[in-house]
Amino acid sequence: MRGADLLARATAELVAAGVPDGGRDARRLLAHVLKVPPGRLTLFLPEPVAPELTVIYNALVARRAERVPVSHLTGRRLFYGREFxxxxxxxxxxxxxxxxxxxxxxxxxxxxxxxxxGSGCILLTLLAEREAAIGVGTDLSEAALNVAFWNRNALKLEPRAALETGSWYEPLAGMNEQFDLIVSNPPYIALDEMPGLAPEVRDHEPRMALTDEGDGLSCYRTIVAGHAPWLAPGGRLMVEIGPSQGAAVSELMTRAGLRDVRVISDLDGRDRVVSATAPAESGQ
Structure with a gap:
């Protein structure tokens, strides 16, 4: 069967299954199976696809129709121009x-x-963009850190990125170090919001990375409350938030004595990041 025919059939199957933008995902999966850049897939569509690749492609499409995320099927995700x-x-x-x-x-x-x-995408991207910088990533999940180790090594950032197992600041105990920048994308989905998530997220991503099993703010409370020993004077604390959490997280940072608290919007105009700065000198 030609690639074009496979793609048409897969697109129809995904659309019928209610997959958002099923045509896009059908193309991404076919490019993955054929091992061609997605942007060049059109050049290969008139060609016949080998039977064994057809079987693999059909299996991936069937799993996508069950709402398994594309990244879990391909094992890769593009983030800030790099593959993780x-x-x-x-x-x-x-x-x-x-x-x-x-x-x-x-x-x-x-x-x-x-x-x-998690995957290390934030830490490793920042270090890759700042060639002289060093960093530490912590995570409670050893399984997640195994992925981060793989990504770190693939990007050849072993000398500049340390990865430690533990909850938030706990792995830093005993370290005599402060950081210019502390970042986090913590679990911020409130428990009562979980049923409304897309199946790709709710059913296939790690629950501990999605929700705090409470009001969605408990992780911010912990991060803000524990920042002082680790954030250098004049350093920045930046966290990703849910679209409705800007005011609450800003208040946490203000009460903790952080300055220049501001909410940053994403490209869709939704509140996405809260940023604050430590006083320039201790006690100010």
Missing amino acids: LVTPEVLDPRPETETLIEAALAEPFGSVLDLGT
Whole structure:
């Protein structure tokens, strides 16, 4: 069967299954199976597809129709121009998180701490963009850190990125170090919001990376409350948030004595990041 015929059939199957933008996903999966760049897939559509590849493609399409995320089927996700390994053990990197990257890169930093690093996409992207910087990523999930280790090594960032197992700041105990930048994309989905998530997220991504099983703000409370020993004077604390959490997280930071608190919107105009700065000198 020609690639064009396979693509048409797969698109119809995904649309019938209610997959958002099924045609796009059908193309991405076919490009993956054929091992061609997605942007050049059209050149290969008139050609026949080998029977064994047809079987693989049909199986992937069937799983996508069951709402398994494309990144879990291909094992890869593009984030800020780099390809990252993605598994069901980590949060799928999202385009909205690039708002945090852009905001972090807007000012210089020499060291960064990424709390709840997951796949490592935030920490590793920041280090890849700042060739002299060093950083630490922490995560409670050893399975997630295994993915981060793979991504770190693939990007050849072993000398500059340390990855530590534990909850938030706990792995830093005993370290005599402060960071110019602390970043995090913590679990911020409230428990009562979980049923309304898309099946790709609710049923296939790690629950501990999605929700705090409460009001969606408990992780911010922990991050803000524990920042002082680790954030250098004049350093920045930046967290990704849900669209309705800007005011609440800003208040947490203000009460903690942080300055220049501001909410940054993503490309869709939704509140996406809260940024704040530590006083320039201790006690100010």
